Amino acid sequence: MIGTMAQAAPYVGYVYPNETDIPWSVLIVIYPYITGLVAGAFIVSSLYHVFGMERFRTVARFALLTAVSFMFFVPVPLLFHLGKPQRAFNAVLTPHWTSAMSAFSYVAGFYICLLLLEIWFAFRADIVSLSKTKGGLLGRAYRILTLGSDDVSGNALAIDHKFAFALAVIGIPAAGGLHGYVGFLFGSLKSREWWSSDLMPIIFLLSAVVSGIGLLVVLYVAYSKFRKAALDDACLQGLAKTMWAFLTVVLLIEGLELLEMFYKQLEGIEMVQRLIEGPIRYGMFLQWGLSLMVLATLSYLILTHARGRILATGMFAAGIGMMLGVLAMRWNVVIGGQELSKTMKGLLIYYPEILGHEGLLAVLFIFLCPFIVLWLVTRFLPPWEPEAGKEVSS
């Protein structure tokens, strides 16, 4: 309910009186989560577009549409959370540059433009062809989208490819920047023991890539089932290896960070331990349990050169597992950081509300929106190439 405090957080030990009103709700859990999915999906498309990994050709264009569909909804949880959403543009018009947050609109805006441009170049030939075959309102939309250029000669397509390549090259640091920035937003706050870490941007970035690949795998397998198209085993094996590599590194860094924290035994470490054993125990169990299970599954799929049904089922499960595992990680960071009192003498417990503009239902609604938009976008711009339906041996 706007204008009233949701619920005072219960606590143990001593917390500052103002801390019982938890500032950042579950909406701020979903914000870095969605941003991460965007970055991960984009990286997969770049592996094909920039690094020329042919095996990712099948999902490269779909990955771009996934990235943009989710990117549209990155600002939504933030707007839902603001006390004065009608003033959101104050941060755009008069950005206070010492604040990491003031860069959000610029970073996000730049990235959306870049994604839209890259999609246009990647789909231009299709748009031109659709503008000539479709009639009515839809045909008109395609004609407008050609932006007056219906040249699909070899020369013109080569130029398209050149632009798409350049944009993809710029897109990699942009995607990295977009999510590294989110990590900085948390890691740069010296007030919170659980956030204040130089490794936060790196951890956020790598886990983002893992969750984004997970999302892409889940969507690719589900779409192929829906379309009754065969899955591309080589592509799935490639995704398995990419996910495995990123997951290994992120688990190592996260593990090392915890190890250092407990080895150093700085003042307040008892409370950090109680946080992990207390308010975020289920979250930590999910984050680590699922990550290790996914790592084991991926290792099995890679080592046995799995194909066909086993590969598809294993990857689908790994994708779901990784999406949930990273969601748990976002919860553990965003909520966990606030549950550990700034006094380092107490712990708070955050209970999300169900209804209300910061409630679980609102979050569920916001998170479903990109899937609906993606479905509509893939209807409008089918990303699947004809040969993608055929099984390709690895």
Added chain:
Amino acid sequence: MESDTSEAKKAEPGSALRRNFLRAIGAGVACAGVWMNDPLRAATPAEEAAPPDIPGYDWRKHKWAFGVDATRCIGCLRCVEACKAENGVTQDAHHFRTWVERYVYLEGDEHARVDSQSDPGNIAASGSQQAFRFDNRYASAPVEKAFFVPKLCNHCTHPACVQVCPTGATYQTPDGVVLIDHSYCIGCQYCVQACPYGAREFNHAMGVTDKCTWCYHRITKGLQPACVEVCPVEARVFGDRNDPDSPISRFIRNNRVSVLKPQTGNAPNVFYAGIDKEVS
């Protein structure tokens, strides 16, 4: 000589190109320098900002600071109630511009037992979230050492809250006070997160962040902050550090003072006397 050089450069197109290129790089570096410098500038008050329209008050002539003598505080909480009344702070046990902490060591305790007026036991004792008192839970306990510590915004010299505000709605005045423009705040609560002292609170009715202003509307008229005014034991001290005879200058001079969480680099301007290591 100079004209010779320039003549020589004119004759050589490659050199002109190089010169322009270097000039562009120089300009870029200069711009980057200005941009990089900005965080430092933003952490200091904007001297050039238009002063507020307050008759007889010049914000360049004062340097306000606050003192807390924890050895004097009796935990009566008149300061908390006065602050809420004076500043229209949300009337519940979860939003405060100032609060008081109670530290109690029982015999054999290694660490203090800490609570504040918003502890459920204390709220039950007062019977209301509008009036505050500490309960008598230690009446028959073997207390070894006990003291009260009033807390409030530290109006830091390098305020982390001002650094993270995305719009500049919260700012530092030249007289050393950290304020919020409620008509410009977007209510993101990044500043609430950034304050290491838990001094900021969110006003849900207004949709904006709120905090102690040292009663700026009073001090600029020559009055004391409400909490200082009502304190019956002079545990709270306020004044102008530019005046060597002000209460705060004397307090800092005559006591061995410390600040809270100095490791944050925020450089607080609330000075404490009589606190021990457990206080943070």
